[in-house]
Amino acid sequence: MRRFFDPQPFSQGQQTVLGEDASHHIARVLRMQVGEHLQVFNGQGGAWDAEITAISKKAVTVLARGFDAEDRAAPRPVTVALPMIKGERMDYALQKATELGAHCFQLLTTERTDVRLDGDRQEKKLRHWQQVVVSACEQCGMNRVPRVHAPLPLDAWLAQADAALKLMAHPGEAPLANETLHAADSLVLLTGPEGGFSDTELHHAARYGFVSFALGNRVLRAETAPVALLAALWARLEG
Known part of the structure; x- marks a missing residue:
């Protein structure tokens, strides 16, 4: 139907x-x-x-x-924070992360973010991305529509990010412990831009309580990372 x-x-x-x-x-x-x-x-x-x-x-x-009355929400509310990505790859990241149960999205600008928006162009893009999320909900059966929040500088957002467990995906880090994941009743998942985070950004994130972790030893594309990481998190929570 x-x-x-x-x-x-x-x-x-x-x-x-x-x-x-x-x-x-x-x-x-x-x-x-x-x-x-x-x-x-x-x-x-x-x-x-x-x-x-x-x-x-x-x-x-x-x-x-x-x-x-079936809600179909994910096992934990998770805010997916991701730097803006070029072209249709941004649509892909938002669409697939919605299908995997993201609660909301926070867009970011980082030192290595190539996409910069302002004024009317930003408003037009935000409307488009919100419609991408709506269409994904219509297709996948989600009954709560995640909101796509306007871009913030990474440093400004780190200071206000709030969740029981704040995760930062970064290649080369250790896997996330199951006990840490299961103990959290809300999550923030921060993934990197094309080119990755700078050392300064990694330091700032750690200062604000973000736990760095990796999914294996491969470097994922910016649009692939939030999708693969959400799937892995849910598999561990529901397994």
Whole structure:
């Protein structure tokens, strides 16, 4: 069944006019018809089975018929902090990390970050990346949509990062101890830019309580690291 995100309340037995994005996708892109069934979710957990009851030029109306309360959240809330990456590789990192259960994303600028955004260009990119995350949730079954936060300088973010366990991926470090991981009820996962972190950045992260660790002895690409590391963390927590 096709799934659509629309950030508004739904109630069983009541008809709801969907917002512009969901309506456009249903009526203009997919060309769905009155009477077809779909699922809608608003990011608060769970999802509604619904039926299309009307399609106009500007909006789609659905009737919510039943609620599926399954949350489908990851075993721990994890903030994925990653420097901005060039081109479609940024889309890939956000999409796949969402599919793997990221709670939210903090974008960063570092000494070796090549992508720099400001003003209208930054706002346009943030809207695009948030839509990438929404589409990933619609596809994978996640019912809570991670927020993509505007870029911050790494040093400024390190001082305010807050979680029971703050992890920093860096090649050459020791693996993470299982006891350390299982004891934490919330996580921050910081991954590096193309070119890696500088020695100064590694020192600052350690000063703010970040634990450096590695996944094997290979150097992962900037867009691969958050995806592979999340998969490894969940495998160890759920294994």
